[in-house]
Amino acid sequence: MAHDVMVIGAGIVGISTAIHLLRRGQSVVLVDKNRPGLETSFGNAGIIQREGVRPHAFPRDLATLMQVGLQMSTAARYDPLALPRFAPALMRYWWESSPGHYAHVVKSYAPLIARSIEEHADLIAASGAEDLVVKKGWFLIFRSERALRDEAAKAKTDLELYDIHHRVVDGSEFAQIEPDLRETLAGAIHWTDPWTIRNPGALVGKYFDLFTSMGGEFLAGEAKGLEQDGDGWSASIEGKRYRARQAVITLGPWAPDVLDPLGYRLPLFVKRGYHMHYKPEDGATLNNWMIDAEVGYCLAPMDMGIRLTTGAEFAMRDAAPTPIQLGKAERVARALFPLGERLDPQPWKGARPCTPDMMPIIGPAPRHRGLWVGVGHAHHGFTLGPATGHLLAQAMTGEKPSIDIRPFAMERFGTV
Known part of the structure; x- marks a missing residue:
C-alpha cells in the first residue's frame, strides 16, 4: 500500500482526521479537487459553538x-x-x-459538542493559530x-x-x-x-499547514472510482491510481458522489x-x-x-x-x-x-471493510471538525473513542 489512509475531502473534518491519523503513526494522503478549506469550512460565522447542544430542529409552531x-x-x-x-x-x-425524538437527539449530541473547544484548542496550539x-x-x-x-x-x-x-x-x-x-x-x-475566529478560512489553512509539516501528502484532484482493491482501497486522481489500506469520506455535501456508487443511499x-x-x-x-x-x-x-x-x-x-x-x-x-x-x-x-436527525455520521461503513465516513454536520461542521477527526482516528486505529460514537452510526437510517 502506498499509504495507510486516503482521506477524501479537505475541509476542516478531513484535515482534522488526517492530523490525528498522522499522530498515530499512519501515513496519510489527503485528496480534494479544491484548495483545502475553500468550501463549507470557509464561509461560516466563525463560532466554535460549545453552547450548541440543541441542533436546529424543524419548526413545529x-x-x-x-x-x-x-x-x-x-x-x-x-x-x-x-x-x-x-x-x-x-x-x-x-x-x-418532535419533542420525544428531539430529546433523544440532544442527549446523544451533547457529549460530542462538549468536546468542541478542547479539540480546537489542541489544534490551535499545535498550528500556532492563537492570533x-x-x-x-x-x-x-x-x-x-x-x-x-x-x-x-x-x-x-x-x-x-x-x-x-x-x-x-x-x-x-x-x-x-x-x-x-x-x-x-x-x-x-x-x-x-x-x-x-476572526478568519475561519485562515484557521483551516493553519490546520492544513500543520498536516503538511507532519509529513502528510496532499493531492489536488477529484477522487474518482473509489473501490475496494484487494485488502485496501483505490481511487483515480488526475488519471493516476492511488491505493491505501483504509479510506475515509469527509466530503460534506459531496459525499453522495462517492458513496452512492458503493450502494450507500444516505438521506x-x-x-x-x-x-x-x-x-x-x-x-x-x-x-x-x-x-x-x-x-x-x-x-x-x-x-x-x-x-x-x-x-x-x-x-x-x-x-x-x-x-x-x-x-x-x-x-x-x-x-x-x-x-x-x-x-x-x-x-x-x-x-x-x-441529516434528518440533525446528527452527523461518524464511523465505519457497514458493508465495506476499511471504509469510514465523517459527514452530515449541518450548522456545526466548523465547530465539530476537530472532535470528529479525533474520534474517527481513534476508531480507525483500534483505540476506544473518547465518547460513544454508536449514536452517529450510518446504520441508524436503515438504508444501508
Missing part, C-alpha cells in the same frame, strides 16, 4: 411554518422546484424534531422581552444539564457593550464558553447559506459576534470586514445562487448597525450537509 411556507422568513427559504427531491428527508426531519482566536463568547440578541425570557429559561436548563455558561444582558447593558447600534434591543443571551440534504463582508460606516465598530435570533442572520467582526451570514436555504446543492435571504438580512442588519459598502464582488455561497 404554525406561525413559523406559515412564514417559511409563504417565503416571508429571513431565517429560512426554499426552492419550490427542489421540494420533491427534498420531501422524504424533510418529512423525517420533521418527525425527528485568530477571540475568547469572549458571543451574543444571541432579542427584540422582544418575551423571546428573551423564553431563551433565558432554556439557557438556565442547559447550564444545569450540560454545564454551559451564559449571562442574561438587558437592553441598556447591551447598548453599552455595542454603542454603535442604531436600534434599542430587549437584550441578549451572552454565551460565554464559545470561542470565535443527506443541504441547507445552503451565503455571506458578504461590509465596511462599517463613519468609523463604527462592532465589538462582538451576534446572531439576531428573531430574524435569522449573524454579524461577525472579521479580518475581512464585518461578515453577514444568512440562515438556511433549502435548494439543490449545485443550483445557481439565489441570494434573496442575503438581501433581506442586509436590510434588517443595516437598520441595526451602520453597515457601509459591500467588500466582496459577489456573495459567497456554501452548502451545509444535513
Whole structure:
C-alpha cells in the first residue's frame, strides 16, 4: 500500500482526521479537487459553538411554518422546484424534531459538542493559530422581552444539564457593550464558553499547514472510482491510481458522489447559506459576534470586514445562487448597525450537509471493510471538525473513542 489512509475531502473534518491519523503513526494522503478549506469550512460565522447542544430542529409552531411556507422568513427559504427531491428527508426531519425524538437527539449530541473547544484548542496550539482566536463568547440578541425570557429559561436548563455558561444582558447593558447600534434591543443571551475566529478560512489553512509539516501528502484532484482493491482501497486522481489500506469520506455535501456508487443511499440534504463582508460606516465598530435570533442572520467582526451570514436555504446543492435571504438580512442588519459598502464582488455561497436527525455520521461503513465516513454536520461542521477527526482516528486505529460514537452510526437510517 502506498499509504495507510486516503482521506477524501479537505475541509476542516478531513484535515482534522488526517492530523490525528498522522499522530498515530499512519501515513496519510489527503485528496480534494479544491484548495483545502475553500468550501463549507470557509464561509461560516466563525463560532466554535460549545453552547450548541440543541441542533436546529424543524419548526413545529404554525406561525413559523406559515412564514417559511409563504417565503416571508429571513431565517429560512426554499426552492419550490427542489421540494420533491427534498420531501422524504424533510418529512423525517420533521418527525425527528418532535419533542420525544428531539430529546433523544440532544442527549446523544451533547457529549460530542462538549468536546468542541478542547479539540480546537489542541489544534490551535499545535498550528500556532492563537492570533485568530477571540475568547469572549458571543451574543444571541432579542427584540422582544418575551423571546428573551423564553431563551433565558432554556439557557438556565442547559447550564444545569450540560454545564454551559451564559449571562442574561438587558437592553441598556447591551447598548453599552455595542454603542454603535442604531436600534434599542430587549437584550441578549451572552454565551460565554464559545470561542470565535476572526478568519475561519485562515484557521483551516493553519490546520492544513500543520498536516503538511507532519509529513502528510496532499493531492489536488477529484477522487474518482473509489473501490475496494484487494485488502485496501483505490481511487483515480488526475488519471493516476492511488491505493491505501483504509479510506475515509469527509466530503460534506459531496459525499453522495462517492458513496452512492458503493450502494450507500444516505438521506443527506443541504441547507445552503451565503455571506458578504461590509465596511462599517463613519468609523463604527462592532465589538462582538451576534446572531439576531428573531430574524435569522449573524454579524461577525472579521479580518475581512464585518461578515453577514444568512440562515438556511433549502435548494439543490449545485443550483445557481439565489441570494434573496442575503438581501433581506442586509436590510434588517443595516437598520441595526451602520453597515457601509459591500467588500466582496459577489456573495459567497456554501452548502451545509444535513441529516434528518440533525446528527452527523461518524464511523465505519457497514458493508465495506476499511471504509469510514465523517459527514452530515449541518450548522456545526466548523465547530465539530476537530472532535470528529479525533474520534474517527481513534476508531480507525483500534483505540476506544473518547465518547460513544454508536449514536452517529450510518446504520441508524436503515438504508444501508
